[in-house]
Amino acid sequence: MATSVERTTSGNTGGSAPGAPVGPAVLALLIAWATGAWLVGGAAREAALPAATWILHGTALAAAVALALALARSARRASAAAAAARRAALGAAFRELGAGDLTRASAAGRGLPDELGPVLERALEGIGGRVERLQESSLAVAGAAEGVDRTASSLAAGAAQQAAAAGEVTAAMEELARTAAEIAEHAESQNRMVAQAEADGAAGAEAVGEAVAGIGAVEARIGDVTSRADTLGSRSREIFRVLELISDIAQETHLLSLNAALEAAAAGDRGRRFAVVAGEVRVLAERVRDSVATVRSQVEEFASAIRATVVATEEGGKEVTRVLDEARAASAALEALRGALGESSGAARQISSVTRQQTAASEEVVSTLRELHQVVERMSRDLTQLSGTAGRLRDVGLDLQLLAQAFRLDSPRSLKRMVDAWSARLDGADAGEMLGELVGATRFVEAGYLVDAGGRLVAIRLGEAFAASAAATAEELRRLDLRERPWYRAAVDAGRAVVIPPERSLLSGEQVLTVALPRRGADGELSGVVGFDVNLRHWTEIGA
Amino acid sequence: MSPELVVVRRAGALWGVPAAAVAAIERGPEGVTVRLAGGRELGAEAVVGLSGEVSVRGLAPPVRRRLPPAVAGLALWNSEPVAVLGVAAAPAGGRR
Amino acid sequence: MSGAHLLVRVGETTAALPAAAVRRVVRSLRLHPLPGAGEGLLGLAEFAGEPLAVLDLARLMGAAGVAGASPAVTVVTWIGPAGDRELVGLAVDEALEVAELDLGAAAAGAGEVLVAERPVRLVDLERLGEEA
Numbered sequence: 001m002a003t004s005v006e007r008t009t010s011g012n013t014g015g016s017a018p019g020a021p022v023g024p025a026v027l028a029l030l031i032a033w034a035t036g037a038w039l040v041g042g043a044a045r046e047a048a049l050p051a052a053t054w055i056l057h058g059t060a061l062a063a064a065v066a067l068a069l070a071l072a073r074s075a076r077r078a079s080a081a082a083a084a085a086r087r088a089a090l091g092a093a094f095r096e097l098g099a100g101d102l103t104r105a106s107a108a109g110r111g112l113p114d115e116l117g118p119v120l121e122r123a124l125e126g127i128g129g130r131v132e133r134l135q136e137s138s139l140a141v142a143g144a145a146e147g148v149d150r151t152a153s154s155l156a157a158g159a160a161q162q163a164a165a166a167g168e169v170t171a172a173m174e175e176l177a178r179t180a181a182e183i184a185e186h187a188e189s190q191n192r193m194v195a196q197a198e199a200d201g202a203a204g205a206e207a208v209g210e211a212v213a214g215i216g217a218v219e220a221r222i223g224d225v226t227s228r229a230d231t232l233g234s235r236s237r238e239i240f241r242v243l244e245l246i247s248d249i250a251q252e253t254h255l256l257s258l259n260a261a262l263e264a265a266a267a268g269d270r271g272r273r274f275a276v277v278a279g280e281v282r283v284l285a286e287r288v289r290d291s292v293a294t295v296r297s298q299v300e301e302f303a304s305a306i307r308a309t310v311v312a313t314e315e316g317g318k319e320v321t322r323v324l325d326e327a328r329a330a331s332a333a334l335e336a337l338r339g340a341l342g343e344s345s346g347a348a349r350q351i352s353s354v355t356r357q358q359t360a361a362s363e364e365v366v367s368t369l370r371e372l373h374q375v376v377e378r379m380s381r382d383l384t385q386l387s388g389t390a391g392r393l394r395d396v397g398l399d400l401q402l403l404a405q406a407f408r409l410d411s412p413r414s415l416k417r418m419v420d421a422w423s424a425r426l427d428g429a430d431a432g433e434m435l436g437e438l439v440g441a442t443r444f445v446e447a448g449y450l451v452d453a454g455g456r457l458v459a460i461r462l463g464e465a466f467a468a469s470a471a472a473t474a475e476e477l478r479r480l481d482l483r484e485r486p487w488y489r490a491a492v493d494a495g496r497a498v499v500i501p502p503e504r505s506l507l508s509g510e511q512v513l514t515v516a517l518p519r520r521g522a523d524g525e526l527s528g529v530v531g532f533d534v535n536l537r538h539w540t541e542i543g544a
Numbered sequence: 545m546s547p548e549l550v551v552v553r554r555a556g557a558l559w560g561v562p563a564a565a566v567a568a569i570e571r572g573p574e575g576v577t578v579r580l581a582g583g584r585e586l587g588a589e590a591v592v593g594l595s596g597e598v599s600v601r602g603l604a605p606p607v608r609r610r611l612p613p614a615v616a617g618l619a620l621w622n623s624e625p626v627a628v629l630g631v632a633a634a635p636a637g638g639r640r
Numbered sequence: 641m642s643g644a645h646l647l648v649r650v651g652e653t654t655a656a657l658p659a660a661a662v663r664r665v666v667r668s669l670r671l672h673p674l675p676g677a678g679e680g681l682l683g684l685a686e687f688a689g690e691p692l693a694v695l696d697l698a699r700l701m702g703a704a705g706v707a708g709a710s711p712a713v714t715v716v717t718w719i720g721p722a723g724d725r726e727l728v729g730l731a732v733d734e735a736l737e738v739a740e741l742d743l744g745a746a747a748a749g750a751g752e753v754l755v756a757e758r759p760v761r762l763v764d765l766e767r768l769g770e771e772a
Contacts, residue, residue, distance in 0.1 A: 252667075258665045259664055262644075557675060
């Protein structure tokens with residue numbers, strides 16, 4: 001597009017040849033409008049900067065008006081012969097001006113009379129100064145915008161990362177809160193279980209206590225029974241002794257009765273009645289003996305039963321004592337268990353309470369984090385927007401730069417002047433060596449190349465910062481016919497230095513401006529084109 | 545007959561030897577030896593006493609037949625029965 | 641011929657001793673065994689200030705005694721032919737009663753009568769122990 005602008009500008013200038021005395025004024029107006037239109041045309045792509053456009057427009061208009069008035073005054077005083085020479089000089093000056101070459105326009109205007117020359121010079125100076133400022137300020141704008149873009153992009157990326165991190169932390173905190181809630185629930189459930197166990201334990205302890213008391217009573221009864229059985233045992237021993245005595249007496253009585261009977265028998269008839277008594281005594285003694293035997297056997301049975309009872313009771317007593325001991329041990333164990341349960345219950349309550357607090361705290365943190373997340377996301381969006389705006393601002397700055405670079409000025413910022421100077425140094429020198437020297441002198445020139453009239457690459461030198469990545473691509477260029485490249489055609493068509501709008505570099509992949517200049521031999525025939533790719537990022541860094 | 549008797553304990557029983565027939569009583573390491581007139585002798589664990597005059601009862605045939613041949617009669621000394629040896633027929637063998 | 645007799649139990653035998661020869665029935669006297677004594681003589685004892693030989697009636701009668709049972713009663717009685725009697729103790733298991741026995745109803749030669757359907761051996765104290 002910049003190429004077409006160049007061409008359009010050149011065409012306009014070429015098509016407006018000066019005519020009538022009013023011509024200069026008309027011409028000035030025409031130039032002013034043409035310049036304005038050119039500027040507007042260049043800036044029209046970027047509606048975001050109408051103010052800058054209108055400043056340029058206004059400046060050009062004012063210069064043209066002043067110039068027209070001066071021309072009108074001088075025209076009235078000029079003679080016809082001089083007028084022709086003046087017209088020729090003026091025409092040359094304006095052609096150069098139309099081509100944007102203020103240096104040559106000024107040189108062409110030196111032959112003009114006093115009333116025209118200085119005016120033209122001042123106008124050119126005014127335009128040049130403004131264009132120079134424009135070159136510089138657009139560079140500054142683009143540079144600053146680039147910086148803002150970079151910073152905003154970096155911040156946006158950081159914010160996005162922060163938002164992602166905040167999101168992760170939020171998720172983690174939510175998980176933590178959920179876990180804490182679960183723990184609290186478990187602790188409460190445990191607490192309920194412990195309370196139930198505590199109640200059961202209390203009931204159990206009571207039951208065991210009752211059992212212990214009951215068993216104690218049984219033990220006492222058994223002791224009672226044992227002692228009574230012992231008493232009975234000793235009583236039956238007494239009974240045996242008495243029975244023994246009775247038995248003895250009965251036996252003695254029996255023998256006495258026998259002896260009595262013997263005496264009675266010895267007494268004959270006289271002893272007969274006595275014998276009867278002795279017999280009765282004997283029978284009585286025998287009955288006593290039999291009774292004693294019966295009683296003895298009964299008492300023996302009774303004593304044996306008592307002995308068995310005592311033994312059984314004593315064993316029962318031992319068993320009861322053992323059971324009592326066990327019951328007491330069980331009771332103690334239950335008490336200990338209840339104590340432990342109480343502690344456990346307290347711990348569970350504490351856990352529950354603490355985890356509830358933690359849950360609440362976690363939820364607060366989560367809610368805060370969510371807010372933070374939203375803020376960061378908003379910030380990220382704003383920063384992205386800012387980055388976009390800064391990017392557009394940088395593009396506008398670069399467009400302005402491109403517009404300003406349409407002028408060739410005696411300024412270190414003028415790329416056309418630079419390429420003119422560099423092209424001159426190529427004459428008579430080894431092209432490759434000189435290109436290397438020139439390219440190496442700046443940081444912003446990505447590549448310098450010399451192409452012959454046949455479109456073949458004669459020499460190419462890459463900037464130090466780009467050589468590594470672009471060398472292979474540069475070699476490929478040697479096999480191509482480069483005459484159809486926009487910069488080649490634009491330079492040949494314009495017959496002077498042209499600036500090609502930014503495009504992606506085949507070498508670095510970054511945006512470059514190409515400044516191209518046709519070269520002619522001693523015979524004036526086209527010998528080739530020299531081009532320099534200016535890396536915009538590095539170029540704007542000069543302005544920043 | 546109511547002799548005085550030397551009463552000795554021999555093999556758990558009391559034996560009486562008429563004092564008039566005793567020549568000597570010797571104490572040995574395992575008891576005593578009662579030497580009788582005529583050279584016979586009687587071994588015993590101990591001499592337990594010398595009775596005064598005691599009544600010695602004779603023996604009916606069914607009893608005599610069942611007592612050792614040297615026993616000539618029975619006497620009572622200190623409420624204990626004593627087998628009284630006939631002097632002419634003291635127990636042979638003598639040493640327990 | 642009839643007379644009062646003391647009935648005693650010796651082992652499983654009931655024996656009848658003529659009451660006239662029996663002086664006393666007492667509990668077993670304290671026996672002093674005599675080494676070298678022959679069978680049937682249990683030992684010596686004291687009764688009423690007299691020395692006494694105690695004989696085993698069961699052994700003398702040839703009756704079956706009860707193994708291991710020591711006689712509980714001693715019958716102090718005269719034995720031996722008239723004119724050469726001796727007071728002895730007869731060890732028996734039990735003294736039963738004094739009863740009038742109708743000896744005429746018994747076969748005197750068999751030395752046995754029935755008392756209340758039970759056979760009772762008559763003991764001839766005059767000749768007791770002679771046959772052994």
